[in-house]
Amino acid sequence: MWAWIHRFASPPYFFAVSAKLVPWFAMSALIVGVYGIYLGLFVAPTDYQQGESYRIIFIHVPAAWMSLFVYMVMAVSAGIGMIWRIRLADMVAAASAPIGASFTFVALVTGSLWGKPMWGAYWVWDARLTSELILLFLYFGYMALQSAIEDQSTADKASGLLAIVGVVNIPIIHYSVEWWNTLHQGATVAKFDKPSIDIDMLIPLLLMAVAFKLFYAAVVLVRARNELLYRDRNRRWVREIISSL
Amino acid sequence: MSGEQFSWSVFFNMGGYAFYVWTAYGLTFVVLVLNIVLPLMQRRQTINRVRRAIRREAMKSSSTQEPIES
Numbered sequence: 620m621w622a623w624i625h626r627f628a629s630p631p632y633f634f635a636v637s638a639k640l641v642p643w644f645a646m647s648a649l650i651v652g653v654y655g656i657y658l659g660l661f662v663a664p665t666d667y668q669q670g671e672s673y674r675i676i677f678i679h680v681p682a683a684w685m686s687l688f689v690y691m692v693m694a695v696s697a698g699i700g701m702i703w704r705i706r707l708a709d710m711v712a713a714a715s716a717p718i719g720a721s722f723t724f725v726a727l728v729t730g731s732l733w734g735k736p737m738w739g740a741y742w743v744w745d746a747r748l749t750s751e752l753i754l755l756f757l758y759f760g761y762m763a764l765q766s767a768i769e770d771q772s773t774a775d776k777a778s779g780l781l782a783i784v785g786v787v788n789i790p791i792i793h794y795s796v797e798w799w800n801t802l803h804q805g806a807t808v809a810k811f812d813k814p815s816i817d818i819d820m821l822i823p824l825l826l827m828a829v830a831f832k833l834f835y836a837a838v839v840l841v842r843a844r845n846e847l848l849y850r851d852r853n854r855r856w857v858r859e860i861i862s863s864l
Numbered sequence: 865m866s867g868e869q870f871s872w873s874v875f876f877n878m879g880g881y882a883f884y885v886w887t888a889y890g891l892t893f894v895v896l897v898l899n900i901v902l903p904l905m906q907r908r909q910t911i912n913r914v915r916r917a918i919r920r921e922a923m924k925s926s927s928t929q930e931p932i933e934s
Contacts, residue, residue: 661875671879675888682892717902721895729888736884834896841903848910852917861914 628707630847631856637840644840648833655826663820675733676820680808681828683726686754687789689719689835693761694786697779707843709775710850712782713765714842718835720758727751730803738802746795747803750788757785771850 626632659677666673693715700709730748731741742748761778768774791798796805807816808824816824851857878885 665879670881672881672884674878674885678888678892718899721899725892725895728891732884732888732891736881834899838899838903841907845903845906845910848907848914852910852914857914858918861911862918864911 624705628705630707630851630854631860633707634844634847634860637844641837641840644833644837648830648837651826651833652830655823655830658819658826659823663823664817666820669737672733672736673820675729677823677827679726679729679733680824681831682722682729683751684828685831685835686719686723686726686751687792688832689715689722690754690757690782690785690789692839693719694782697775697782700775701779706850707847709779710843710846711839712761712779713775713846714839716758716761716765716778718838718842720755720762722831722835723751723755723758727755734802743802745802746799747792747801750792750795753788754785754792757781757788760785 627636655677660674663674663677665671693712696708696712696715699705700712727748730751734743735741761782764778764781765774768777795801796803808821848857848861876882876886
């Protein structure tokens with residue numbers, strides 16, 4: 620197991636294997652995503668309370684899930700990078716930040732576009748919305764620290780620390796709809812009893828969640844490869860690969 | 865959208881919520897495309913940067929190999 624991890628985390632090996640994985644993740648993301656959109660926009664029934672506006676759910680909810688998921692990947696990778704000094708983990712963390720930020724942005728904007736017709740306002744300072752906005756700023760903070768600090772290992776430590784401290788925000792986002800009286804509706808899927816959502820709505824929702832995860836897998840690998848090329852730009856193996864391109 | 869015959873104009877109208885639904889989907893699409901395009905551009909830039917460095921060093925080493933004193 621450890622040997623495997625160290626082998627996979629060896630830069631040239633990761634660089635070669637990830638190149639083979641990216642097209643598979645990308646293709647399956649496209650297929651699952653197109654099917655999910657089709658089911659969500661054409662097949663899923665109209666919501667009896669929210670009419671057709673609810674169809675925003677098929678991107679809003681998966682994007683919001685991704686904003687949390689990517690954050691956890693980023694924080695855990697940063698932690699692994701700090702504790703076990705696996706450079707690749709730091710690179711995955713750095714590669715995740717902009718993707719996570721963009722999913723958070725999508726969750727906020729699509730939520731706002733759903734909130735306007737349903738609540739009458741694009742934005743309210745509700746606990747769920749505010750904590751999600753803080754998540755966006757945590758991503759921005761991580762990216763700012765990464766780019767502001769010249770020395771790479773100091774940058775990884777400082778931004779990683781921010782990412783780890785910021786994890787406290789994750790349960791706050793998740794439970795905000797229960798802990799506070801929010802305008803944002805409660806959970807309909809992640810509940811212990813049966814999800815209170817029609818199966819024809821649930822399936823496209825879950826498909827979109829899978830598609831976003833596959834999309835993230837493809838893009839985070841591309842970005843981690845970029846990080847690797849850049850950070851090892853003065854090393855022999857990168858020179859050799861680039862000369863042979 | 866079950867029941868009556870399918871119509872594209874009804875579909876695009878989204879029960880009167882067309883602006884909200886299509887802006888949300890359109891924006892998400894743009895963000896996803898940027899997530900693909902930006903890293904690919906970044907990759908190009910890094911590769912070009914390393915290529916330039918390789919060329920620079922090759923020039924430097926070939927010039928130092930030449931006899932300095934005659």
